[in-house]
Amino acid sequence: MNKRAVGYELVVFVTQWGLMLLGFGILTKIIAPLNLVSPSLSIGQYLDAAVKGLIALVLSVAWLFIWDRQVRLYFHRRGK
Amino acid sequence: MASLGANTVAILIALGSFPVSLALTRFFMHWNGKHGIIGIDVHKLNRPKVPEMVGVAVPITLVLFAAIYAIVGGSSSIPLLAYALVVGLAALVGAVDDRLKLRGIFKPLLTLLCGLPILILGLTFPGQVYTSTLHVPLFGGFHLPVIYPLTILVAVSVTSNTVNMLDPLNGSMAGGVSIVAGGLLIGSLLVGAGSTPVGVSSMPIFLYASLMFSLLGFLYYNRFPARAFAGNVGQLSIGASIGALAILGRTEIASIVAIFPNIQNSFFFLSRIRRFTEHRELTSRPTKLLSDGRLADSEDPRAPLTLVRTLLIGRPAPENEIVSTIWMLFLTSTSLAVITLLLTGVPR
Numbered sequence: 001m002n003k004r005a006v007g008y009e010l011v012v013f014v015t016q017w018g019l020m021l022l023g024f025g026i027l028t029k030i031i032a033p034l035n036l037v038s039p040s041l042s043i044g045q046y047l048d049a050a051v052k053g054l055i056a057l058v059l060s061v062a063w064l065f066i067w068d069r070q071v072r073l074y075f076h077r078r079g080k
Numbered sequence: 081m082a083s084l085g086a087n088t089v090a091i092l093i094a095l096g097s098f099p100v101s102l103a104l105t106r107f108f109m110h111w112n113g114k115h116g117i118i119g120i121d122v123h124k125l126n127r128p129k130v131p132e133m134v135g136v137a138v139p140i141t142l143v144l145f146a147a148i149y150a151i152v153g154g155s156s157s158i159p160l161l162a163y164a165l166v167v168g169l170a171a172l173v174g175a176v177d178d179r180l181k182l183r184g185i186f187k188p189l190l191t192l193l194c195g196l197p198i199l200i201l202g203l204t205f206p207g208q209v210y211t212s213t214l215h216v217p218l219f220g221g222f223h224l225p226v227i228y229p230l231t232i233l234v235a236v237s238v239t240s241n242t243v244n245m246l247d248p249l250n251g252s253m254a255g256g257v258s259i260v261a262g263g264l265l266i267g268s269l270l271v272g273a274g275s276t277p278v279g280v281s282s283m284p285i286f287l288y289a290s291l292m293f294s295l296l297g298f299l300y301y302n303r304f305p306a307r308a309f310a311g312n313v314g315q316l317s318i319g320a321s322i323g324a325l326a327i328l329g330r331t332e333i334a335s336i337v338a339i340f341p342n343i344q345n346s347f348f349f350l351s352r353i354r355r356f357t358e359h360r361e362l363t364s365r366p367t368k369l370l371s372d373g374r375l376a377d378s379e380d381p382r383a384p385l386t387l388v389r390t391l392l393i394g395r396p397a398p399e400n401e402i403v404s405t406i407w408m409l410f411l412t413s414t415s416l417a418v419i420t421l422l423l424t425g426v427p428r
Contacts, residue, residue, distance in 0.1 A: 002401075002402075005395075006408050006412075013412055013413055017420075025218065027216070028216045028222050032222035045226065046226060049226035068347070068351065071385065072385075075390040075393055
């Protein structure tokens, strides 16, 4: 077994896991309780959901970007 | 543990899926081989011919045992029907792809439709199939009445395709997903999933156990050196099963954590290729077979940085050793998933 590769992946997984919990924490405690669009509007509920969904999407992209940088740092440079 | 007896019964019924899957795998190995449904194991020097689409044994077993559990297990049949339809539809998409060789974009699009049974049955029977509250480890949870139903379709499509993409070596998918199913089964038992409001009994426990045992039955013939290949029919339905179970068993976040190796593999494949395509259509291969039978990094800068390639950078290895390493990665991610479930607590 390639112990070094498993070790690097372990670091990547644990970091991403921690960041994921943090991201869901931000969504739960900060983003979800906000009233971004007035619910009195006819489509207010849907607009509010769309904006929050967009914020979640941005957080997901940032999470994947960090994952990308980590893997390139640990693995890709070794191949060059 | 609200219903230890019910959980025990669920696991005992699910245990039957091991011999059934084993027998069906053996049957399809012969039938498919006889009817020319054969693939070539390109990671062996002698390039042996191996029966393809044998993974169909797994969705057949899963659907059969879901029906058995609905009859004898005393569980609500609506979520079991939703699960069986999702697995069956994904198997159908996979079978069509195996026979007609669809273009890469069609698989994610068609698998989007596979989540529809959960969505439709969930809207028809509110509270019986899914609830729109996402439970988050450490931080409680939040209600997603609009977004949650929409993400069901995406979740099933993502899990089915990501599992489909990480089956390049003998036993890598079957072994990896059985570790995931086993881990989530243990996690669900620890947090007392038998007391969840979705399904009146130990349905998630049963479904995770039946997925694990049916995969182990298939793995017996799919392990190195493989005598059976899963094909898209097996890979997509097994992936869809993980997605459906995440929703029905309310293990959404833990399931994402458990399939970290799949996510990494798919993300780096897509980020390099920048389109949905089939492995067979790639001009730049991530790995190459050496004359001594070991696999090595192809060192092609245009090839995607797949999970297998990351494990081979600067160090060629035999196929069975790489598969063991992949299983170790699944063991790691699944351990984190179990911790996630424990941090989430009993979903109510």
